[in-house]
Amino acid sequence: MDRDDASILDMVEDGVVVRDARGRVVGWNAGAQALYGFARDEALGRSIHDLLGTRHPLTVAEIERRLLADGAWEGEVARLAADGRALRVQVRWRVRRAADGAVRDVVEIGRDLGGLEREVREALETEHRYRNLFHATAASFWDLDFSGVRRMLEDLFNAGPVDPRAYFAANPDFLRAAIDSTRVVDVNDKTLEMFGVARGDLVGASIGPFWPEASQGVFAASLMAAIANRPNFVAETVLSRADGAPLEALLTVAWPTQNKGRGTVLVGVIDISEQAAARRALEKAQADLAHAARVAMLGELTASIAHEVNQPLAAIVTNGEAGLRWLGRAEPDVGEARVLNTRMVADARRAADIIARIRQMAQRGEPRREPIVIPELVAEAAQFLGHEIQGRGASLVLDLPPGLPLVTGDRTQLQQVVVNLAMNALQAMAAADSVRRQVTLRAAALGEGLVRVDVEDTGPGIPAAALPHLFDSFFTTRATGMGMGLSICRSIVEAHGGSIEARNVQDGGAIVGFTVPAGDVGGDDRLAGDPCAS
Ligand code: ADP
Numbered sequence: 001m002d003r004d005d006a007s008i009l010d011m012v013e014d015g016v017v018v019r020d021a022r023g024r025v026v027g028w029n030a031g032a033q034a035l036y037g038f039a040r041d042e043a044l045g046r047s048i049h050d051l052l053g054t055r056h057p058l059t060v061a062e063i064e065r066r067l068l069a070d071g072a073w074e075g076e077v078a079r080l081a082a083d084g085r086a087l088r089v090q091v092r093w094r095v096r097r098a099a100d101g102a103v104r105d106v107v108e109i110g111r112d113l114g115g116l117e118r119e120v121r122e123a124l125e126t127e128h129r130y131r132n133l134f135h136a137t138a139a140s141f142w143d144l145d146f147s148g149v150r151r152m153l154e155d156l157f158n159a160g161p162v163d164p165r166a167y168f169a170a171n172p173d174f175l176r177a178a179i180d181s182t183r184v185v186d187v188n189d190k191t192l193e194m195f196g197v198a199r200g201d202l203v204g205a206s207i208g209p210f211w212p213e214a215s216q217g218v219f220a221a222s223l224m225a226a227i228a229n230r231p232n233f234v235a236e237t238v239l240s241r242a243d244g245a246p247l248e249a250l251l252t253v254a255w256p257t258q259n260k261g262r263g264t265v266l267v268g269v270i271d272i273s274e275q276a277a278a279r280r281a282l283e284k285a286q287a288d289l290a291h292a293a294r295v296a297m298l299g300e301l302t303a304s305i306a307h308e309v310n311q312p313l314a315a316i317v318t319n320g321e322a323g324l325r326w327l328g329r330a331e332p333d334v335g336e337a338r339v340l341n342t343r344m345v346a347d348a349r350r351a352a353d354i355i356a357r358i359r360q361m362a363q364r365g366e367p368r369r370e371p372i373v374i375p376e377l378v379a380e381a382a383q384f385l386g387h388e389i390q391g392r393g394a395s396l397v398l399d400l401p402p403g404l405p406l407v408t409g410d411r412t413q414l415q416q417v418v419v420n421l422a423m424n425a426l427q428a429m430a431a432a433d434s435v436r437r438q439v440t441l442r443a444a445a446l447g448e449g450l451v452r453v454d455v456e457d458t459g460p461g462i463p464a465a466a467l468p469h470l471f472d473s474f475f476t477t478r479a480t481g482m483g484m485g486l487s488i489c490r491s492i493v494e495a496h497g498g499s500i501e502a503r504n505v506q507d508g509g510a511i512v513g514f515t516v517p518a519g520d521v522g523g524d525d526r527l528a529g530d531p532c533a534s
Helices: 003-009 030-036 048-052 060-070 113-136 147-158 164-170 172-181 189-195 213-227 273-300 302-328 334-362 374-391 411-431 485-495
Strands: 015-020 025-028 072-080 086-097 103-112 140-145 183-187 232-240 246-254 264-271 370-372 395-399 407-409 438-446 450-457 499-504 510-517
Touching (some): 015 030, 030 086, 030 103, 086 113, 113 189, 147 164, 147 172, 164 213, 172 213, 213 232, 246 273, 273 302, 273 334, 273 411, 273 485, 302 334, 302 374, 374 395, 374 438, 411 485, 485 510
Antiparallel strands (some): 015 025, 072 086, 246 264, 370 407, 438 450, 450 510
């Protein structure tokens, strides 16, 4: 065997041993070294059967006879490795003859049967484990045949350039057909229980009855994820049980690479009805609490509100009286009376606006999701505070740049946060008898699609020991405080997908501010990993 042959043989994983006519080893590849544990130098020149203590299934003479007659022999032999380990090796022998027909050598390819058996056993165990998992787990699993959908998508893309998202949105019939063409290959036992269906009625059937029309958007989103070659897709959605009852579900769709050829997908379903109900109850409790806090805050602001409403009312009275005087003259001055009347209308509108805002604050209702211009919201909140600020000898600075991105959320609740933070600032400055009393309301766009609102004061600042507890429920340092204000602010901000924090300013005073994501955030249609949601 020349050098080239040897290096090629080293690429073969099997143990390749070449022996001459007398049974002496003349070739020994890396696979043989790995299998038997002898280095090439140790093996070359030795009798193969002595070296490896081979025990054959037949007598050596019989095997030799068959080998020479057939030119080949194949069978299982027992051997000993260099370290004494007993090996079972599947060997294939081939005789190579010289031109004159004399035996030149015998090439043997050996494979460790123990290793193979181990691999098969391990594979079976793994398979068994996954089978057990598949059947015994508390989640429902569906192995679905997706090939029909794949064909539909191929036809769609072959027909010409198309934006799948827009196409799915415009063609609900296509989605319905895709859902109906998806068939059940296998499900686990939990699925039968969760969906109230018998295995016989499910395997081979379409998933159509289990996928209600209202959830077609989630199916579309999963298709988008598949088209984008994502490895999986997760979403909350509502499916249907066999009896038509809704099932609130956390859905995971995976496209395992091994399944690609078979065109199947693995879908997991976790029943989250209870969690969803608990979440709704929690959201309602939070909304109720926020409402109660708003009403309490309005109570604290009564003087401010009365003053705000009184001002235009007083102006109306003054202007009305003056108007009457102009009209009561010997020669009534209609022009003056018109001017005064116009002012009265404007003042009455102002009073009506204030009352409408207060009514909104006092209203209880489902949290809303509407586009909000943050600087407008902050400016409106400031109007609640006008008298409160004056009454405490403070001044207000508004730093509200135009052009901030919109935020989606509940306007009244976010306004409540701003008013609350500003009230805290005023109370802190008054309690500390601060000489300089200034509240700054500042809005800014941060990178990464965030909008920030800060309320800064020139008060005593927050004691270091209080900082970690500031947002805890019932934490207060005020004798008449409830300690719920900041805790409610935090739950409102977090429900908007944001965060709230407090820090001290270097030369006295505190900044309490929050950050919320810009754009369309949160809400019931929130989908983890949903490419259609962004
Ligand atoms: P309450 O106003 O009822 O005390 P909050 O949750 O609104 O409840 O506030 C909790 C505590 O946080 C206050 O008692 C006060 O000690 C502290 N705090 C809040 N805002 C400020 C501020 N701007 N400066 C100093 N301390 C503050």
